[in-house]
Amino acid sequence: MNVYKFGGASVKDAHAVKNVIKILGENSGNNKVVVISAMGKTTNDLEAVINSYYAENTDWSNLLNVVFTKHQTIIAELFGTENTDTETAVKHIIDKTADFLTQNSSRNYNFIYDQVVSIGEYISTTIVSYYANKMGLNNTLLDAKQCIFTDNAYTEGKIDWRKTEKELPEAVAPLLKSGFVITQGFVGCTPENFTTTLGREGSDYTAAIFSYALNAERMTVWKDVEGIMNADPKEFPEAQFISELSYHEAIEMTYYGASVIHPKTIKPIQNKNIPLEVRSFVNSAKRGSVISANANSNFLPPIIIKKKEQVLLSFTVKDFSFIAEDHLSILFSKFAEHRLRINMMQNQAISFSVAVDFKREKIDHVIDELAQDFSINRIEKLTLLTIRHYNEGIVNKLTSGKDILLRQISRTNLQVLLREV
The missing domain is CATH 3.40.1160.10 (Acetylglutamate kinase-like)
Incomplete structure (x- = not known):
C-alpha cells in the first residue's frame, strides 16, 4: 500500500x-x-x-x-x-x-x-x-x-x-x-x-x-521542488537539497514553520515507522528526499525558515508587579482558548512578549479579554527568522541591517523577530 x-x-x-x-x-x-x-x-x-x-x-x-x-x-x-x-x-x-x-x-x-x-x-x-x-x-x-x-x-x-x-x-x-x-x-x-x-x-x-x-509501506508527497531543501528556493536561490532527514529533524523543521510538509504530518507516520518521500512532480524520475527513522541527519547545512506576517504582542501588568506564574497562566489559557499558537516568547521582569501569526479576529479577542489586567502593545508586519544548525556567517548575512525586536538562541536554534527594512 x-x-x-x-x-x-x-x-x-x-x-x-x-x-x-x-x-x-x-x-x-x-x-x-x-x-x-x-x-x-x-x-x-x-x-x-x-x-x-x-x-x-x-x-x-x-x-x-x-x-x-x-x-x-x-x-x-x-x-x-x-x-x-x-x-x-x-x-x-x-x-x-x-x-x-x-x-x-x-x-x-x-x-x-x-x-x-x-x-x-x-x-x-x-x-x-x-x-x-x-x-x-x-x-x-x-x-x-x-x-x-x-x-x-x-x-x-x-x-x-x-x-x-x-x-x-x-x-x-x-x-x-x-x-x-x-x-x-x-x-x-x-x-x-x-x-x-x-x-x-x-x-x-x-x-x-x-x-x-x-x-x-510508503507515503509520497509530490511537490514543485526536487525534495526537501534547507530553505525556500523561491526566496533563497542557493538553497541546498537534503537527500535524507530523520523524523526528529523533520518535526523540528515543521514546528518552526518549514512549508515543505504540514506540521502534523510526521507524528502519525513516525508512530508506524512509515517512510515519507518528498519528490518533484516536475521531474518525477528523480528520487527526491526521504524522511525515515534510519536517516542520517548529523551533517546538515543551516536550515533557514522564515515566517512572515507575524505580530508581536507585549503584555505588562498594570500595577508594575513582576510577571509571575499566575499571570502566565492567565495568558496561556487565553491563547489556548482562542487557538492562537505562540511561535516565540520572551519573559522579562514586568512584561511578557509573544510572536503569533497574523489572525486579526483571534488577536482582537485576546487583547479585548486581557485589557483589564494588562497593558498591551501590538506591532504587526514582522518576520520570524529561525536558523537551525546556525553559524556566525549565515546569522550575520541574514540579520545584518535588520531591526531586531526579539532574539533567542540555543545550542541548535537561533530565532529573531525582525522588521524588514
Missing part, C-alpha cells in the same frame, strides 16, 4: 492534471490511495466567496460562479466535447454550495468557512478521477468524510483516531478491488455530518492519516 499526495500546484491547470495522470500511470497498480488538494489558488478564491458572504455582500454568488468558470475551462481542455458528465458533477457541487449559503442561518465564520472552502478539494478530485478513468486508469472517488472523523473545531478539526482507524480501512479495502482510490485532502467530518477542515495546507496531514490507518 502506497499513499500519494498531490498539492494544488500539481493540479493547477489541464497540463498539470495530465502530468499527474502520467505519474500515476508510471507508478501503476491498484494498491494506492491518492490524496489531492484544491486546484491552484482555488482555496483563495473560495475564501473571497466566504468573506463576501459574511460581509453580507450579494456579490458572493458572482465570485462562486468565477470558481466554476475557472474549472469549466480546465474541464474543456481535458475532455473536449466529452466533458458533459464531469462538468455536470462539478456544477452540482457549486449549486449545493450556493444552496447552503442561501439557506444558512449561522453566523459562525469558521463553520461557514469549512462548508464552503472544502468544495475546492471535491471539485479537484472529481476532475482528476474522471480524467484518470478516461485515460484508462481505473479508480474510485472516495468521499473523505466517510472515513476521516473529527470533533467540532471548525478550521482546525481534531482527529477522532479511534473511529478513523477503525472505519477508514473498511471504507478503502473494497474499493481497491476495482482500481486505486482518489480522495480529498484537508477534509473531515463532525459527529453531526458537517464538514471540518484540518488547517491550511492540511492535505499532507490527510495523507499521513491514510498512511497510518492503512499501514502503508
Whole structure:
C-alpha cells in the first residue's frame, strides 16, 4: 500500500492534471490511495466567496460562479466535447454550495468557512478521477468524510483516531478491488455530518492519516521542488537539497514553520515507522528526499525558515508587579482558548512578549479579554527568522541591517523577530 499526495500546484491547470495522470500511470497498480488538494489558488478564491458572504455582500454568488468558470475551462481542455458528465458533477457541487449559503442561518465564520472552502478539494478530485478513468486508469472517488472523523473545531478539526482507524480501512479495502482510490485532502467530518477542515495546507496531514490507518509501506508527497531543501528556493536561490532527514529533524523543521510538509504530518507516520518521500512532480524520475527513522541527519547545512506576517504582542501588568506564574497562566489559557499558537516568547521582569501569526479576529479577542489586567502593545508586519544548525556567517548575512525586536538562541536554534527594512 502506497499513499500519494498531490498539492494544488500539481493540479493547477489541464497540463498539470495530465502530468499527474502520467505519474500515476508510471507508478501503476491498484494498491494506492491518492490524496489531492484544491486546484491552484482555488482555496483563495473560495475564501473571497466566504468573506463576501459574511460581509453580507450579494456579490458572493458572482465570485462562486468565477470558481466554476475557472474549472469549466480546465474541464474543456481535458475532455473536449466529452466533458458533459464531469462538468455536470462539478456544477452540482457549486449549486449545493450556493444552496447552503442561501439557506444558512449561522453566523459562525469558521463553520461557514469549512462548508464552503472544502468544495475546492471535491471539485479537484472529481476532475482528476474522471480524467484518470478516461485515460484508462481505473479508480474510485472516495468521499473523505466517510472515513476521516473529527470533533467540532471548525478550521482546525481534531482527529477522532479511534473511529478513523477503525472505519477508514473498511471504507478503502473494497474499493481497491476495482482500481486505486482518489480522495480529498484537508477534509473531515463532525459527529453531526458537517464538514471540518484540518488547517491550511492540511492535505499532507490527510495523507499521513491514510498512511497510518492503512499501514502503508510508503507515503509520497509530490511537490514543485526536487525534495526537501534547507530553505525556500523561491526566496533563497542557493538553497541546498537534503537527500535524507530523520523524523526528529523533520518535526523540528515543521514546528518552526518549514512549508515543505504540514506540521502534523510526521507524528502519525513516525508512530508506524512509515517512510515519507518528498519528490518533484516536475521531474518525477528523480528520487527526491526521504524522511525515515534510519536517516542520517548529523551533517546538515543551516536550515533557514522564515515566517512572515507575524505580530508581536507585549503584555505588562498594570500595577508594575513582576510577571509571575499566575499571570502566565492567565495568558496561556487565553491563547489556548482562542487557538492562537505562540511561535516565540520572551519573559522579562514586568512584561511578557509573544510572536503569533497574523489572525486579526483571534488577536482582537485576546487583547479585548486581557485589557483589564494588562497593558498591551501590538506591532504587526514582522518576520520570524529561525536558523537551525546556525553559524556566525549565515546569522550575520541574514540579520545584518535588520531591526531586531526579539532574539533567542540555543545550542541548535537561533530565532529573531525582525522588521524588514
